[in-house]
Amino acid sequence: MTVVAPDRRRSRNLKHGAGSTPAEEGLSTRSWDDRPAHLTSGLEPDVALECGWGRILFGQTFASHEDLLEVLSAEEPGRRDICLYVREPHVAVSKAPQELFIDPSHTYRLWLHQHQPPRDPPRAVIVRDLRSESDADAVNRIYTAAGMLTAPTEVLWANQRTATFTYLVAEDAETGEVIGTVTGIDHRHAFHDPEDGTSLWCLAVDPQTTRPGVGVALVQALAGRFQARGRAFLDLSVVHDNEAAIALYEKLGFVRVPVYSVKRKNPINERLFSASPAEGIDDLNVYARIVADEALRRGVTVEVLDAEGGYLKLSHGGRSVVTRESLSELTTAVAMSRCDDKRVTRRVLEGAGLRLPRGRVVDHSGDDVAFLEELGEVVVKPARGEQGQGITVGVSSAEELTEAIALAERYGTVVLLEEVVTGDDLRVLVIGGEVVAAAVRCPATVRGTGRHTVEQLVHATARRREAATHGESTIPLDDMTVRCVEDQGHAMDEVLDEGEALVVRRTANLHTGGTIHDVTARLHPTLEEACRAAASALEIPVVGLDLLVPDVTGEDHVFIEANERPGLANHEPQPTAERFVDLLFPGTRSLPRGWEPGVVGADHVAELPDAGTGA
Incomplete structure (x- = not known):
């Protein structure tokens, strides 16, 4: 031709x-x-x-x-x-x-x-x-x-x-x-x-x-x-x-x-290459939505099974996987049970030679008080539970111990006592045996204005956190908040000086107003290796491991617990959702060329959307 x-x-x-x-x-x-x-x-x-x-x-x-x-x-x-x-x-x-x-x-x-x-x-x-x-x-x-x-x-x-x-x-x-x-x-x-x-x-x-x-x-x-x-x-x-x-x-x-x-x-x-958004996708919480969005970007079909519960059915290449946020069918019931019961978590990690704080199971005998007296201060928490519910940090007297055990028993029949270890609250996310993200979690804190009381500051900060997280995080105004404030020598009706910071929760749980700060690039290799070993011992493909560390750049640490359904959205901009979908559908994995998500915009091809007006 x-x-x-x-x-x-x-x-x-x-x-x-x-x-x-x-x-x-x-x-x-x-x-x-x-x-x-x-x-x-x-x-x-x-x-x-x-x-x-x-x-x-x-x-x-x-x-x-x-x-x-x-x-x-x-x-x-x-x-x-x-x-x-x-x-x-x-x-x-x-x-x-x-x-x-x-x-x-x-x-x-x-x-x-x-x-x-x-x-x-x-x-x-x-x-x-x-x-x-x-x-x-x-x-x-x-x-x-x-x-x-x-x-x-x-x-x-x-x-x-x-x-x-x-x-x-x-x-x-x-x-x-x-x-x-x-x-x-x-x-x-x-x-x-x-x-x-x-x-x-x-x-x-x-x-x-x-x-x-x-x-x-x-x-x-x-x-x-x-x-x-x-x-x-x-x-x-x-x-x-x-x-x-x-x-x-x-x-x-x-x-x-x-x-x-x-x-x-x-x-x-x-919008040019992915399937139409699944019905109900806009009703998902942020932890399920980040998975759905990444799956759609890969060309994976997304079916919302239960928006309120965060359940999705993801399908690609003739196979389907049901997920609930970061929990999937790849996590076995046995692995999930090892994380669900903190007693089992301790035994598994101790058996793998990993470091944990001293602890015991409450038996309502004099040994509980003796353990407290030996350590001087303990953490009391239910053996099963999540989102920091029923946990009391810093128990130092027999009377406080009785109250803390009673609180923990509202959330579970088995209660643990653990040694108080000072340091940063570190969450490390392991997916497919590799450390994907690490972040230090800080407890809920308010900052004084010189005009508002501590109670007013807690209310205002709680509203902001709730709005920023679509209702996933807030600061409860309960006895634990009051006690935390009083232990630092303040009162709820006190006007806090301008610029003064005051911690109002003992735990750094995100659901009770904690904040999270990425430290992935600073994590010491020893901590990375310990977390990989912990995930392997638990035999779990996706896990959020909680540690206490004096310094994320150092080697010292103790494991506190393991979460079988960690919030992927909490670790942005780390590629948590990408690695999760890699795990579920390896065939959709992008080539490692280093591109990152950016700002959503519109098409740049020439268009005249309204022929009648010449626009």
Whole structure:
């Protein structure tokens, strides 16, 4: 088949889908066979243009799919890279199916030799070049209003001063306000394109403007600019279901061409590659939702079995796993029972040679008091339970011991006494035998204003914690809070001095107002090894291990307990949900290329959402 450049003097069309495409097929539309040497010999290799919100990669400039994947894998957090004109896109995606996807957008082309200037341009709208950094600020304002990712002003302004980029803005002739923008790229200047192509990006119109036809005016003005340069065609990409925009583009003379783009599977693109959100997903708590979101991002089907309980059914590749937050069917009943009963936890960890505080089971004999007298101070807690319920820290008298045991027995018939060990409350998350996250948990604390009582401060802080955690954390105003305050020489009706910090709970449990601070990067290797050993001894695939340590960068530690259903969301930005889904569905694991989740934004392909108004 002979390949020639498009004839700008005449149009010979073949029917193609909803529109038509010229018979001459050049480099940008030949994605199914080897690229013709006479069209590729002069190309600039591996072209990725920086746009501020991400990069545009020109697929025809990459010699191999591996080269393309390497560049795409360098996408930065919070940005979106787009690769257009990918040769054999299905093959490219097969190289990294958990990282890449074929964008469900159509490419439309306007053959510029057919372009005619508008007969009736919109009144009171002036389309002009972007002239200053203040214009670039206005462009970002429109991007934000349109739900798109913004770009640094300096990047927009630097690009505008090159021959490769053309930024146009639409100005309201009466107010002087910028009300629309479009970006054009000249492929000849970008990579020595032998086809003399161009492309249109980031078309956006201020949703508040009342001027009709702004989007159309921008498209036609950009086409006119490139036509004057002698370029052959103008391409744009539009989401397949944007019917209004497609209808308008076809009205303007654009036709479909077999050009495809590839993007990375990141949160910004999630709506383009993941299944529709499961019914009830918005009713999940944060600990189940983080799992559901990560599963959807991987292409795993999510069925919400019980939103209130956090139960999900995840399915992929012919197998299904039921989860409850971070607890899954991979955790056996035996492993769960070892964590559920703190007596068993102690025995298992002691048997593995790990360090624990001294302890005993309450038997209501004189030995309980003798144990207290020997140590001077103890922790009293039910052998079974969670979220810090029934725990009393710092019991130092026989009377307090009786009260603390009675409290613990409200939550379980078996009660433990343990040695009080000073240090930071450390939670280490182990998934699949590897330490994924570590955080120091601090007890609920209020800070004085010089005007409010301790009780008022507790109420205010509790409301803020509850709002910030969607009801998962609060500070109970109970006897334990009162006692904690009084033990430090304060009273609930006392006005706390401005700036003075006061701990109001003895335990650092997150459900009772504690806060969590990531220390993963600082964790001593000895602590990591001890936690891996503990998870192995418990024979549990996912576990949150609680330790007391004088310093997370040191070796000293004791294990306190193990949690078979640790909250993954508490350890962000560590990749807890990613590692959990890796464990459940290893085949969906992304290649280790170091990309991270970023800020969710909107598509950057050119769209006209409302053909009636030209927006």
